[in-house]
Amino acid sequence: MIRKVGLALCLALSVGTVSAQWVDLFNGKDLKGWTQLGGKATYEVIDNEIVGAAVPDTPNSFLTTKKKYGDFILELEVFINSGLNSGIQIRSNTDKDYRDGVVHGYQVEIDPSSRGWSGGIYDEQRRGWIYPLSRNYKAASALNKAGWNKIHIEAIGSEINTWVNGVQCARLVDDMTAEGFIGLQVHSIWEDHLKGAQIKWRNIKILTSGFENEEWDRAPAVPELSYLKNQLTDWEQRNGFRLLWDGTTNAGWRGAKLDEFPVSGWNMADGVLTVQKTDGGESTGPGDIVTINKFANFELELEFKITEGANSGIKYYVDPSLNKGAGSAIGCEFQILDDEKHPDAKKGVNGNRTVGSLYDLITADNLSVKDRGKQFKGIGQWNKARIVAKDGKVEHWLNNEKVVTYDRHSQLFKALVAYSKYAKWENFGQWPEGCILLQDHGDEVSYRSIKIRELN
Incomplete structure (x- = not known):
């Protein structure tokens, strides 16, 4: 895969800054621009990182942007070494008339289990798995369980494409939801040993226009899964x-x-x-x-x-x-x-x-x-x-x-x-x-x- 970015942007990313077109969603200091929904897991800022920690007896927790996004390219880094399941919500919403306001929408999975479905797409509180990596086995080893992982997500029109550490994981076409917030999940837990388990995020940035030179090449071997009705992509x-x-x-x-x-x-x-x-x-x-x-x-x-x-x-x-x-x-x-x-x-x-x-x-x-x-x-x-x-x-x-x-x-x-x-x-x-x-x-x-x- 060839990433379509220039040398200057690559160098900028390496030191945590962004080009003029990109916008930081996390300022590295506090949670300004974010709000917590769902459960009572804790979120705090430590050393320029958002640190989420699991809490027993509470539902899935989501630290979400106050702003909603439609078409975008999102990049961030994730660290997970505790075995705690997580995910990145995109185009997600809450509506009091839908299941009492539960967070619902597309979730880019972060899966440290042996299943290895990181980068797959789960439809939180709606349809369940819509792009499981059972259709793209080669991506199941993309997640680094002992270090930082670079996540790249493109949601443009009805297409959602994901990469973990440069490996394309999902290639989805779906038109159910066109806009929503972005969220960082701390999953609910049932095992005592996961109490306090952490997941960290950093360098969270988004691009909402000028995609032409920033889209990544699609991996030819990754199948596209479409949920369009009676249409061919x-x-x-x-x-x-x-x-x-x-x-x-x-x-x-x-x-x-x-x-x-x-x-x-x-x-x-x-x-x-x-x-x-x-x-x-x-x-x-x-x-x-x-x-x-x-x-x-x-x-x-x-x-x-x-x-x-x-x-x-x-x-x-x-x-x-x-x-x-x-x-x-x-x-x-x-x-x-x-x-x-x-x-x-x-x-x-x-x-x-x-x-x-x-x-x-x-x-x-x-x-x-x-x-x-x-x-x-x-x-x-x-x-x-x-x-x-x-x-x-x-x-x-x-x-x-x-x-x-x-x-x-x-x-x-x-x-x-x-x-x-x-x-x-x-x-x-x-x-x-x-x-x-x-x-x-x-x-x-x-x-x-x-x-x-x-x-x-």
């Missing part, structure tokens, strides 16, 4: 993605057992595709819908939202001609389910019918972070599903954390099929290509931002 288009549903019409889709799109039962409104509730049966209402085109090697991504007790699924390598009778069309299935309320979660073997699972074959589990459960964001919330299939190797991702991996041409896969409900379908899951399917299982389930790219 420039990065996605350059990398071969296209919308599989255009957000308004049924172009490219038909009923799995029809020559045309179902005349009713699938509703399109406000950029959301919804299968309406009927009797809870498998394909007994409007029926499944499938893509007109077939796909072999691909990366599919979409968002789904389920209602309480709902069941649905995303199928791939589907052959609609196999089952013209009752029930759903046949193909491999990324299960969509309310694990708490739908009885199917307790059927099958060891949970292989729960959300994110390869239905009736392989149970979804968090393969990205050891000892962390799969990350389902809840009923009535938008969740991301991602399926990557290439040369027989298949992955299921739920909210950007891997939950299933398998080889559909392996002996193990064939053995699993032999003892499943799919045993009667010859060569199930091994067809060279097939349609993508969204399932009607009689419950209301919504989809949006359905995109795909074909892989070589």
Whole structure:
């Protein structure tokens, strides 16, 4: 990565001063321009540094700027060697009408744990992780746990990019919040040994205009994650993605057992595709819908939202001609389910019918972070599903954390099929290509931002 700054600016940064365009957010002497929100952790100025210390039995604490910022480049240094989790709030807010005024918004993670997600983006008190480093493993070692760390954050338009010690960590596109304060977090604690644990910040400065010569080069290998609704970013288009549903019409889709799109039962409104509730049966209402085109090697991504007790699924390598009778069309299935309320979660073997699972074959589990459960964001919330299939190797991702991996041409896969409900379908899951399917299982389930790219 090449930083686009001149020699003079580099020298200025090394002695803690800034160019005319940059503004210091911390004067090195006191907390003028800052205010504390949330919990009761302590913040004080010692030796030109802001020092935060953890206090038991109090919520997350935030030292926040009194001023709000929209587009900016933020730089600061962070020291953390205690194991205390922290983060840098950007474009964050409080609103008495939202959860009693809790601090909420984008947080650039400072994570000294073995997980190593520093520089990832967490949506505090809203959507949780929106750019976990499970999508950018190489950045997980960027944080120096025994010294000072340079953090560089660019929030310009709907793009948020982060770097830790010169390593790009997150590349996010999201338009939920355009403006808010900046905050320094001291996380709540539960362990006695973290009482009084400290985190330090210094050299905090911001640029709010004239970005052209100050933006850092993007690392080509870092994937961009977008939460724009039914839109493709420039990065996605350059990398071969296209919308599989255009957000308004049924172009490219038909009923799995029809020559045309179902005349009713699938509703399109406000950029959301919804299968309406009927009797809870498998394909007994409007029926499944499938893509007109077939796909072999691909990366599919979409968002789904389920209602309480709902069941649905995303199928791939589907052959609609196999089952013209009752029930759903046949193909491999990324299960969509309310694990708490739908009885199917307790059927099958060891949970292989729960959300994110390869239905009736392989149970979804968090393969990205050891000892962390799969990350389902809840009923009535938008969740991301991602399926990557290439040369027989298949992955299921739920909210950007891997939950299933398998080889559909392996002996193990064939053995699993032999003892499943799919045993009667010859060569199930091994067809060279097939349609993508969204399932009607009689419950209301919504989809949006359905995109795909074909892989070589």
